[in-house]
Amino acid sequence: MSQQVLDCRLQGAHISDELAKVLAGRIWRSDYTRHEGPASELDSYVFALEAKLQVFSESLHVIRHFRHLVDLIDLIQQNRNQPREEIGQYARILCNRWFTDPLELNVPVPPAAYNSIDFAVDVWLLRRYNIAGLSRTPGEHIFAWEGARTPMTDAFRLILPGHQDITSPPPDQVFSSTLTLRDLHTLGDFVIQPTDNLFQHLLVQKHRNRKMRPTVYVFFNVYAISKLQTWNEPLNSVHFDDPKFLEETIRTLALLLPSYEKDTHSWFTKYSKKMQRNLPRNSLPAIDRRAGRLPFASRRKVDYHYWLPRLLDLEKEFANSSPRTLRQFLRDRRRYRELTLYWVAVIALVLTxxxxxxxVVSAIVGGLALRGGKDGKGSLDAACCCRDVDSITNILTVASVITAPAPGMTFEPAQMIDPSQTMIVTVRITTTITVAGA
Structure with missing residues (x-):
């Protein structure tokens, strides 16, 4: 039965339970059984593999069936320390076993053979080299396997060299407690983008179609990494892969998703459900929930090597970000004093x-009212709130005819107030608020 399921074609394939079990046994040296209800351990890996197969094109590869894929992975595992060119020669010999029309041995290895080698490495090690055609996710970097004589391990170290400056070690500082995926999303307005390519992990990019919002790619597949750790243990003597790299990758997830923070745990649960709703119905889980249940990880910078440069870039990008909405501002406590002074100054400017x-509006209204009174087209009291001008004039008129008082007291004749000669004086009070910064 296992041999029959491997005869399925790769292009556009959907992986059945039986096929998934066989692939796990051949690639991961592990048993795999999908459970009813809760997501199985490798479901996220199978989901990512199915996504690769949906864009797999036979015209760009020499492999056609799952049997070819697992045979090629076995070949690469056995020759993992050989240069790329040597693996290509071995792949050509393998192709001549598969097909009746053999590849010529006295000509260069065709590009389709190298494309299949890169695809097999992606399926096995979750690291994508030299992406062919539509297999590249939009916006994803192309990580090249440089040099025909370069072994796979050296090509990997060229992409993720880690902290190289031995004379200047990273300062013994700690990453801020706000450097979590939750705070990156809620405070820095970051887009958290899952990726199935380890080379893309913790990379920060900005895309126009996302209004230049920072996008950080995160590799969530914890169980796949743990399977690589288990498979790699007997190979440490040949230094195929530094075991610290895989262990450090898991610690970066624990750093960004601290399980002891209830708010972060709640956010990750909602985030996973939201990502799942965006997928077709009955799809396998796209996010490995184990990423949110990892043990405590150190926040000291000196405890990280391979991922330290990207963690520092992420920290810098987060520090340079600022809240875009009032809700984000109220939650942000990174530069609370500076932002408070800024918004107070903005409010003072608006009030001014x-x-x-x-x-200005009062002066215009008063000027129009004064012009109307002079032209005889309307009285002043009709244009403003001074409705008692006539009564004031009458009172002053009566006062002018009052009989003179006793000797020693004199009155000056009262002056008639002509409403048309009355001027309106507008007093404008400008309040200036000065905010003193530190």
Missing amino acids: LISSLTG
Whole structure:
């Protein structure tokens, strides 16, 4: 039965339970059984593999069936320390076993053979080299396997060299407690993008179609990494892969998703459900939930090597970000004092502009009212709130005819107030608020 399921074609394939079990046994040296209800351990890996197969094109590869894929992975595992060119020669010999129309031995290895080698490495090690055609996710970097004489391990170290400057070790500092995926998303307005390519892990990019919001790629597949650790243990003597790299990768997830923080755990649960809703119905889990249940990881920078440069870049990008909404501002406590002073200054400026605008409007209304009174087209009291001008005039008129008082007291004749000669004086009060910064 296992031999029959391996005869399925790769292009556009959906992986059945039986096929998944056989692949796990051949690639991971592990048993795999999908459980009913809760997501199985390797479901996220199978989901990622199915996504690769949906864009797999036979015209770009020499492999056609799952049997070819697992045979090629076995070949690469046995020759893992050989240069790329040598593996290509071995792959050509393998192709001549598969097909009746053999590849010529006295010509260069065709590009389709190298494309299949890169695809097999991606399926086995979760690291994508030299992406062919539509297999590349939009916006994803191309990580090249440089040099025909370069072994796979050396090509890997060229992409993720880690902290190289031995004379200048990283300062013995700690990453801020706000450097979590939750705070990156809620405070820095980061887009958290899952990836199935380890080379893309913790890479920060900005895309136009996302309004230049920072996008950080995260490799969530914890169980796949643990399987690589188990498979790699007997190979440490040949230094195929530094075991510290895989262990450090898991620690970066624990650093960004601290399980002891209830808010972060709640956010990750909602995030996983949201990602799942965006997928077709009955799809396998796209996010490995184990990523949110990892043990405590050190926040000291000196405890990281391979991922330290990207963690520092992520920290810098987060520090340079600022809240875009009022809700984000109220939650942000990174630069609370500076941001508070900034918003107070903005509010003071707005109030000053409103006050100035009110004064201008009052002056215009008063000028129009004065012109209307002079032209005889309307009295002053009809244009403003001074409705008692006539009564004031009458009172002053009566006062002018009052009989003179006793000797020694004199009154000057009262002057008639002509409403048409009355001027309106507008007093504008401008309030200036000065905010003193540190």
